[in-house]
Amino acid sequence: MILLYILSFIVILSKAQESLAFCDEYIEFDLDYFGKFISNAKLSNSTDAILAEKRVLIIDQELNLLSSVSIPKTQTHDCLWIFKQSSDVFFVGCQKNGEAPYLIAYKSINETHYSQFGNIVYFPNINETVIRVIGVQNTLFTIQSKKVTLFTLVWSASDWSIKTTQNVFDKNYFARTAEINITDLAFEPYSQDNLQYYKLIVVEFKLGAFWVDTLVKNNILSPFRTGLIYMPNEFSSNVQYNSAVIHSTTQNASYISFTLFDNGYADVSIKAVYVTTSTTTITNNYNYKGPWASWGPPIKFGNLQGILRRNTLKQSIFNVYNIVIPVAQNENTLTVTSYDPVDTFTSPPQDYPIYYFNPGYRVVHSIENNKLQSCDLYNYKIQME
């Protein structure tokens, strides 16, 4: 079995060779000083943050190291999450298995340097394992399998804190009788009548997803209605939903791509039309084919859909699909189309693959635990010519 995997990997690698010529030389970062790479966040069009075990690296599009900051983590906690909160603040999130997760805030000093702002802050009343922590504006979310809890960030001149709210998305909130199994959360802003909203998509293992509309007031998201995107009617009831990205959304319709748990190695993109809170219609638009099961959330950049796939040996393949997903409106109807990847990037075994798009149709991906490489989307560019 293992031999088969290695053989198929070599075949895939050699198929990808043609595009390797369009990659820059990889850059190796000091493993002892930074630790293994874990995750990343885009800070601006020209800067990215890479979360490593010991430090956060700030790099530019050419992968030059601009600066780095240390992570004041305790020996027992793992820091797995990084997200941008505003134009000059990003957070790192850590947790110890089964205990309270906490956040560290970093504020920009100038375009290239950041420094820690305030102290480590624990999420109040959450002393359990979380799947992920994420935030947008002054709202933070802890994602657990049975609930998503909303918190509020409170800022002062020299410090910050996390305040509890009344908002918990659990089976009662979604009006379900059976227990739910949340796997991820995705969000995207939209505006209507000069007001700003966020559409939240709470991915559920067997059902598909719940949608939640939230209104933004004083940079805080207030949920005001919800409904179910029931996928087993459109796909087989054996399909299990892993995570999602919203391509575009209005109040009444969204285009959403889902990665699935090991489902014959094809992921799906749907159009959801929110007819009423009790009726959401689904159209299956795109299927993304690939050689292995997807791993982690899909990522988007303009027309591009990126899906990371991984085998049991932790070798990874980043598949890039060229799809033109229309802006969400009620009128357009699409027929189901299956897509093969247009560009593919492979990596040897690593615990936490890093992969993101950069302007100019470039991809940055990690090879092994402390090397980054920037590559052209060569086949995509040829298709666009």
Ligand SMILES: *[C@@H]1O[C@H](CO)[C@@H](O)[C@H](O)[C@H]1NC(C)=O
């Ligand atoms: C960043 O990129 C987006 C999309 O390409 C563009 O609309 C925006 O103006 C850019 N922002 C800056 C500060 O360059």
Ligand SMILES: *[C@@H]1O[C@H](CO)[C@@H](O)[C@H](O)[C@H]1NC(C)=O
């Ligand atoms: C979380 O619970 C553990 C025991 O399960 C306890 O030792 C720890 O102090 C608690 N942490 C917080 C921040 O409440």
Ligand SMILES: *[C@@H]1O[C@H](CO)[C@@H](O)[C@H](O)[C@H]1NC(C)=O
């Ligand atoms: C940004 O701030 C750092 C740290 O204070 C400093 O070393 C660096 O020179 C500054 N860069 C610019 C462009 O001002």
Ligand SMILES: *[C@@H]1O[C@H](CO)[C@@H](O)[C@H](O)[C@H]1NC(C)=O
């Ligand atoms: C809940 O979802 C996780 C994936 O996040 C899965 O591994 C687990 O088996 C699911 N549990 C149930 C009871 O379906």
Ligand SMILES: *[C@@H]1O[C@H](CO)[C@@H](O)[C@H](O)[C@H]1NC(C)=O
């Ligand atoms: C969205 O749907 C509601 C209810 O059907 C309707 O009143 C509203 O006009 C629709 N909004 C848009 C932007 O289509």
